[in-house]
Amino acid sequence: MVKRYSTSDVSERILDAARELFITKGYDGTSIRDIASASGANVAHIKYYFQSKSNLFEIIFDEAFEILIKKVFSTLDSDMPFFELVESWINIYYELLPEYPQIPMFVLNAINHSPDALMEKISKHNPERIFNRLNERFEAEAAKGTIKNMPFVDFGLNVLSLCVFPFIFKGLALQIANKSNADYVEILEGHKKYVIDFVFSGLKI
Template identity: 55%
Template structure:
């Protein structure tokens, strides 16, 4: 019993250190040795409990991605006023991606290497229900004359692209703009307000 508790505490310590380092330095900038040092363990212990840096990142990714999915789908199926719903979805993407900027790159890797596993993750949260609900809301708003005719899939793809692409381009964007990654992050935070207004203006008649 004591060994099980001790193992659990060590694993949690390693996982917390890995999560903090991945957020601060990114996947490529973090080594197993960094994680071991930050967690007060050693490389052998990290490998014993988690086998590889990739497995550790996948656990961190799973928590972040699941949380993001649940929040997005919960918002899409909510009864929030339509434009407030749109703003909340964009806020949710930016809030999560500012905390976990590696998620988009990791998703791209999963799409290329493990598409079935990624699909299974998404299906768990019943995306068809969310899509049906937002489709109904769009039709209602069209009938009221508050928005122009808008195919639901186009709206969702536009939201996803506008929210995710700035984070995919973080390294390139900061180099091209000749700013530090920290300055680029500030630019992205300001850009969120533009995205919200851009999407709402595009929807309005």
Template identity: 50%
Template sequence: MFNREECTEVKERILNEARELFIKNGYKGTSVRDIAKASGTNVAMVNYYFQSKYNLFEIVFEETLDVFTKRIFETISSDLPFLELIESWIHTYYELLFEYPQIATFILNEVSLNPEGLTNRIKKRNPYNAFTKIEERMEEAIQKGIIRETPAADFLLNVLSMCMFPFMFGKMAMTLMEIPQSLYNELISNHEKYVIEFTLNALKPIDYTTTSHNK
């Protein structure tokens, strides 16, 4: 039998290998047998320590979600000028989703299978703080004439949708376009620039003089 120290080492090894495999192959593309082989254990040991593949993935997801929310909130809370802040915010999303691609897939799965559980996970991390920060900065920018009048909730949903969608449906997009992962990653990198430009242009104040002249 393993002593406590050896048990801890085995659990950590299984978790570390599972994390790497989930990042590389996603939840569906990773089996308990794959995790056991990579960690130098066996299926029975993986199930003994973690009960199921789903439980393992939950642990990895919780860790990832902590990193994700922490870095997003740090970006939103920075003292950057507003438009630079938005650009940095979008870049952080892309940077994190490239680093932790499994998070988009897990969110998509949870939306379908366990929406209440996903909601509770997110609520635990108090997303209202981030929303309030964005709302405050937007109101300040509107008052200064830096951006047009824009509902904060709509703006937030637009940014989240544009950033998350390419990662959530990456596999399907690659299949439809018949391109490899490397080429799709390049496409997504370029898409980040488009999302930033599109978002900043959408925030620009309306030039009523130009609009009247065009009429």
């Protein structure tokens, strides 16, 4: 007897399978047939529920990006001590991006091809208020003499660059160093500690 699934069951299995495949094989390395096989569905199901691989990926990206933005903004908006806040901010990227390694490249692609759509996703979380608050915290720490007096924008760009670039570079790094995905995850865990120390040393007087 053929097993029948509800609409939600089929679509959820497709999403779960696609999410796992995009993480392990990347967008280009994953085909519609791969997703169909891994989900126990068929190509027609995927096209019916999601139209295309790109639409399916965008749904998964939106889900991951929403999680990332919420965690980052919740941390930046908190009242935790300043250096604890900075460490938590860095930790978010190194904890979440291994689960959703396609986010950095997707964001870069969106910046180049559809920046308005990306800005719409971010603007829902009132980024101006969050960054103004963090800037105030930054200036207050500088006024107390606990950190160097530097432009906040430079500091923010440094943190983002140090945290995000290792994930953008991942594909090339794996080939150059002949490492497995698991090896690279372990390398990044050690690198995270270096980034935290590096950022702190750049802040402290």
